[in-house]
Amino acid sequence: MRDTPVVVIAYNRPDKVRRLISRLEELKPTNIIFAVDGPKPGKPSDVTKVSEVQSLVNKFTWTDKVETRFRPTNLGLRAAVTDVVSHAVSAHGQAIIMEEDTLPGKNWFPYAEEMLSRYRSETSIEHISGYNLVPDKFQTKQGRGSRLSRYPESIAWATWDRAWDKFDGSLEWALNASTSEIAKIVGSTAGAIRWKQNFADAEANRISTWAYRWIASMWSRNSYVLSPNQNLVTYAGYDEGTNSLMKAPWSELDLFEGPIGSVLETNPVLDESADKWVGEKVFAETPFGVARGLAITAALELRKQNRARKAKRK
Template sequence: MTETPVVVIAYNRPDKVRRLITRLSTLKPPTIIFAVDGPKPGRQEDELKVQEVRSLVELINWTDRVETRFQPTNLGLRTAVTDVVSHAVSLHGQAIIMEEDTLPGANWFPYAREMLERHRDNSRIEHISGYNLVPQRFLSNGLEGSRLTRYPESIAWATWDRAWDKFDGSLDWALNASVAELARIVGSRAGALRWKQNFADAEANRISTWAYRWIASLWSRDSFVLSPNQNLVTYAGYDAGTHTLMKAPWSELSLYEGDLRQSLSGTADLDPRADEWVGKRVFAENPFGVARGVAITAALAARKMNRNRRVLAQRGLS
């Protein structure tokens, strides 16, 4: 198999990074790219936390194949993620990506590596997820190890250079796609309208997201995500996430302890029932979600305005 680096994306949460590295020390991935975004200007506390996170590279002592990618200044989530993923796949052809507030189960890396190898030349699949949210009762075939989905999970995932090289950060397709075109993908007009809101928030930089741009890139090519039907990763980002406004409206599933690869067939099929659950429960693709999206957009706009005012005040321009 091709050597596959594990990319750790971190910023200013040393406790979470320390916990992730401790977990990685039990799994011992042989190649690590440790990427840490730079501190925000004028914030001494932020700078100290970033320095502490960077120092944690010393805990990666089970391999000598460690590369650091420390940004001198703050790029923001959107640019920091796209920068290191582009770097990793350009060197290795593929990568497994872990954000700082995740904990991989024992089966995530073996599953990701095998799926990367198995589907390397399958242009229909461009993303492999490790974090499954869908309960078994909402799956069409829970006994099958994997399914295809339209929705990539962005906290623990893997991809190839052949897919990531087509990443389009401009959102041109998303902003110009018709409601009917989006409805064909997500299954409902309400869902299409909700995604129009999401893409507009991303384009206006009300949220610093690479993930919506990646979703749009996948949808523009009518490509799919491969997702496990069991959960392989734990997430702990809702207590202190920079870009988190509210707690998730779902319950995280327990980690799967078996070897998921034993239940994999040669193919995986799209599961419309599971996607309907994700669309409604995770992305609020319903009339209430559209209405709430208006309020979320207003809150994001207000937060962005206040942030800009603080920056101007720090520069003595207000």
């Protein structure tokens, strides 16, 4: 089995990074890439917080294989993530990625390592998720094994170079795909319209997101996500996340700490029931979601303009 690097993506939240490192110390992954984005210009508090986060590299005491990737200035979420993931998979062929506001359970790294090995040559699978939100009753397999999905989650995941090398940051497919093309993927016209809104927000830089670009890249190739039917990671980013405007309209599932064998069952298939739940609950692929999307776009545009005005005054 490969010594897959665990990429820790951090910025300016030392308390969350400290908590994540404490959990990693319990699990003891041996190969770490610690990536910290730089402070934003004109934000003195950022300099202090980012410096504090960088100093936490000294907490990785259980391994001597720690690579740092500290940025002197702020790249932003989109560029910071794509930069370090590209670096990691180029150097190692595959990577496990953890954002600073996550906590892995004991099964996440073994699951990711096994699935990276098992499906490395299965080119239709490009992403492995660790964060499952779908309750058992909406899953075909009712909490056992893994499923295929159209929706990659972006806080704790893994991928290979053969998939990530095809990442298209330009959103070319997303901006040119018709509503009917996207509807064939997500299952509804409302869902397709909602995703056209998401892609437009990303293209206009109203939201700094690599994740929508990754979703579009995968959809353009008709590829899939492998997701456990149990939740292997917990998340605590809705309180102060970069792109969070509201509390999530779902409840996080309990962390699965049972025997990993039941999650490793093979022969995953596309679970349309689970994807329908994700589409409606997580991505608001409903007529109401489309209407709310218009309001979100307006709020994001206002925030973007306010930031631009503040930057001009400095």
